[in-house]
Amino acid sequence: xxxxxxxxxxxxxxxxxxxxxxxxxxxxxxxxxxxxxxxxxxxxxxxxxxxxxxxxxxxxxxxxxxxxxxxxxxxxxxxxxxxxxxxxxxxxxxxxxxxxxxxxxxxxxxxxxxxxxxxxxxxxxxxxxxxxxxxxxxxxxxxxxxxxxxxxxxxxxxxxxxxxxxxxxxxxxxxxxxxxxxxxxxxxxxxxxxxxxxxxxxxxxxxxxxxxxxxxxxxxxxxxxxxxxxxxxxxxxxxxxxxxxxxxxxxxxxxxxxxxxxxxxxxxxxxxxxxxxxxxxxxxxxxxxxxxxxxxxxxxxxxxxxxxxxxxxxxxxxxxxxxxxxxxxxxxxxxxxxxxxxxxxxxxxxxxxxxxxxxxxxxxxxxxxxxxxxxxxxxxxxxxxxxxxxxxxxxxxxxxxxxxxxxxxxxxxxxxxxxxxxxxxxxxxxxxxxxxxxxxxxxxxxxxxxxxxxxxxxxxxxxxxxxxxxxx
Numbered sequence: 001x002x003x004x005x006x007x008x009x010x011x012x013x014x015x016x017x018x019x020x021x022x023x024x025x026x027x028x029x030x031x032x033x034x035x036x037x038x039x040x041x042x043x044x045x046x047x048x049x050x051x052x053x054x055x056x057x058x059x060x061x062x063x064x065x066x067x068x069x070x071x072x073x074x075x076x077x078x079x080x081x082x083x084x085x086x087x088x089x090x091x092x093x094x095x096x097x098x099x100x101x102x103x104x105x106x107x108x109x110x111x112x113x114x115x116x117x118x119x120x121x122x123x124x125x126x127x128x129x130x131x132x133x134x135x136x137x138x139x140x141x142x143x144x145x146x147x148x149x150x151x152x153x154x155x156x157x158x159x160x161x162x163x164x165x166x167x168x169x170x171x172x173x174x175x176x177x178x179x180x181x182x183x184x185x186x187x188x189x190x191x192x193x194x195x196x197x198x199x200x201x202x203x204x205x206x207x208x209x210x211x212x213x214x215x216x217x218x219x220x221x222x223x224x225x226x227x228x229x230x231x232x233x234x235x236x237x238x239x240x241x242x243x244x245x246x247x248x249x250x251x252x253x254x255x256x257x258x259x260x261x262x263x264x265x266x267x268x269x270x271x272x273x274x275x276x277x278x279x280x281x282x283x284x285x286x287x288x289x290x291x292x293x294x295x296x297x298x299x300x301x302x303x304x305x306x307x308x309x310x311x312x313x314x315x316x317x318x319x320x321x322x323x324x325x326x327x328x329x330x331x332x333x334x335x336x337x338x339x340x341x342x343x344x345x346x347x348x349x350x351x352x353x354x355x356x357x358x359x360x361x362x363x364x365x366x367x368x369x370x371x372x373x374x375x376x377x378x379x380x381x382x383x384x385x386x387x388x389x390x391x392x393x394x395x396x397x398x399x400x401x402x403x404x405x406x407x408x409x410x411x412x413x414x415x416x417x418x419x420x421x422x423x424x425x426x427x428x429x430x431x432x433x434x435x436x437x438x439x440x441x442x443x444x445x446x447x448x449x450x451x452x453x454x455x456x457x458x459x460x461x462x463x464x465x466x467x468x469x470x471x472x
Contacts, residue, residue, distance in 0.1 A: 045076030098133025118149025204232035
């Protein structure tokens with residue numbers, strides 16, 4: 001029973017990291033290891049095992065990491081074996097492969113697979129950080145702030161947080177902003193803005209507060225504050241609802257601008273068209289969605305710098321991960337990519353009185369970009385894109401976009417697929433790894449959309465494309 005418990009936990013730890021996101025995005029592997037990596041990313045596990053095993057036997061870091069994941073999950077002919085999975089994970093970590101160092105650190109931090117050791121966890125986070133792994137840099141900084149497994153050192157902590165923030169980790173950016181804001185440093189505004197551009201709901205909430213109250217040297221701008229608060233709410237930060245209501249009340253009293261009722265994330269109730277076919281019905285996602293490793297929440301940032309946690313049930317990113325992070329390359333936390341794209345409201349249907357006092361409704365336009373074959377073939381073939389759905393009717397495309405608040409966030413094209421002649425809907429941003437895509441999906445997509453997302457390489461879409469007239 002103990003072994004099974006360990007195995008189940010390791011599956012959770014490595015499942016996300018074992019997707020395309022398992023690999024360092026900054027320097028994609030080339031040659032034999034690149035092929036090994038891509039086979040795994042594409043879900044061709046048996047082929048990945050055959051390609052990666054000899055490379056792992058020769059000490060290849062990425063191949064060893066793949067083998068760890070295959071054994072952890074019992075895929076591609078690899079026997080489900082926790083001890084073997086750990087052996088390969090350690091080989092990859094010893095080679096200073098950042099994602100592997102991070103995963104190993106997460107195991108030592110949790111203590112469920114190996115004996116818990118915070119000093120050992122910090123050691124591996126530090127090694128991952130030194131290898132340039134942004135999530136490891138964030139965790140190393142957090143542990144130095146808390147004094148977990150290492151003597152607390154504010155200066156060193158801030159150095160690692162800055163490296164992670166510069167590397168684009170939105171959690172690190174928010175954490176750094178909190179520290180700086182507590183000290184009255186206006187540089188906090190910069191990091192809040194950087195994280196907000198990645199649709200970090202907490203950062204958007206904090207920025208809304210800045211402009212609502214005139215903090216960090218900024219002038220009060222209620223209209224801007226309302227827009228930011230609504231965006232935060234739309235991304236799932238429920239505490240922003242109260243802020244939206246307060247700002248709306250202030251604007252209404254000041255009679256400054258007309259105020260519309262606040263939308264609530266996921267509240268659109270229009271039923272989906274029967275013409276809708278979600279991608280997940282035909283092909284499984286490259287990797288299953290799993291819960292990341294839990295860890296003790298951060299009690300204090302430093303002296304007076306307290307961490308504000310998210311409401312339970314919120315899908316937004318936290319300022320400091322209370323669990324190991326999983327950006328495109330790892331297991332816990334988050335690393336969102338810049339997806340700042342204000343959602344333009346779709347034209348609201350207007351009720352028009354006729355001479356017979358009946359009502360007619362204008363059809364809502366499709367707030368999305370219709371694309372053709374040339375566009376598809378010009379996309380970067382190795383990038384990961386979220387295929388949201390396949391829809392058979394043009395009118396249903398607009399209803400789908402409106403229902404899930406995806407205005408101006410969808411590229412779509414017409415093609416023949418296994419579902420027939422359909423419109424293929426893609427999220428308008430693409431990413432280097434599957435895990436990074438999944439993290440973004442959790443932040444920006446409604447739950448109803450997330451369940452049907454298919455994470456695909458453009459190369460697959462390009463090779464599978466069959467034109468509406470039946471010609472490739």
